[in-house]
Amino acid sequence: MTSIAQQIQAISNDLTATAKLVAVSKTKPNEAVLEAYQAGQRVFGENKVQELVAKYEALPKDIEWHMIGHLQTNKVKYIAPFVHLIHGVDSEKLLKEINKQAAKVDRIQPVLLQMHIAQEETKFGLNTEELNAIVEHVNQGMYPNIQVSGLMGMATNTENQTQIAQEFKALQALFTELKNTHFKNNANFKELSIGMSNDYKIALEYGATLIRVGSSIFGARNYTI
Numbered sequence: 001m002t003s004i005a006q007q008i009q010a011i012s013n014d015l016t017a018t019a020k021l022v023a024v025s026k027t028k029p030n031e032a033v034l035e036a037y038q039a040g041q042r043v044f045g046e047n048k049v050q051e052l053v054a055k056y057e058a059l060p061k062d063i064e065w066h067m068i069g070h071l072q073t074n075k076v077k078y079i080a081p082f083v084h085l086i087h088g089v090d091s092e093k094l095l096k097e098i099n100k101q102a103a104k105v106d107r108i109q110p111v112l113l114q115m116h117i118a119q120e121e122t123k124f125g126l127n128t129e130e131l132n133a134i135v136e137h138v139n140q141g142m143y144p145n146i147q148v149s150g151l152m153g154m155a156t157n158t159e160n161q162t163q164i165a166q167e168f169k170a171l172q173a174l175f176t177e178l179k180n181t182h183f184k185n186n187a188n189f190k191e192l193s194i195g196m197s198n199d200y201k202i203a204l205e206y207g208a209t210l211i212r213v214g215s216s217i218f219g220a221r222n223y224t225i
């Protein structure tokens, strides 16, 4: 058995100069987060609001908490005061609510726009049309309490490495295009959140700046989410 600290070290050694590890601690106890924290990890990801809030309250305050999963609009208010980055913005309705709640707590909330890149229909994410509408409205100044920091995507759950690589490559191309056009003068648009335990090495080849790794660090989860 390798320890949490050893796994974090091993994955950190794989990172490119521009990539950061988001340790996905969902379903794992506070003790496991603390073990990672003691190994120097400060960035953690959760996908359930209730669990994210409970961990934020119980654990050291210099942890950067990332909301990585599908976020319901009615729950945004619980995390708006502290969440570092919301990865999964998959509708304009959600963006609008985040803007509203961020304004209430006087914050500019960094978010990533989640694109649908997988073959599975079950996965969340925007299509190109929805993305274009959001980008246009952001640039018109409709969401003053939002900072669009980049894109997020989840590849198809498959053994086919070529397919995963194609999906990441397409998202990287879109990211680069946006960076050179709509976000040309915006240094904050810099994050590409791709890659999980099974595919983070491929993601790093396609420009990942954030990889979201859970089971490789903390072990398999008792139930899948």
Ligand SMILES: *Cc1c(COP(=O)(O)O)cnc(C)c1O
Binding pocket: 024, 026, 047, 068, 069, 154, 195, 196, 197, 198, 212, 213, 214, 215, 216, 225
């Ligand atoms: C659970 C989860 C991860 C981490 O998955 P692992 O396969 O355990 O590394 C990454 N991203 C999202 C959105 C998740 O929900």
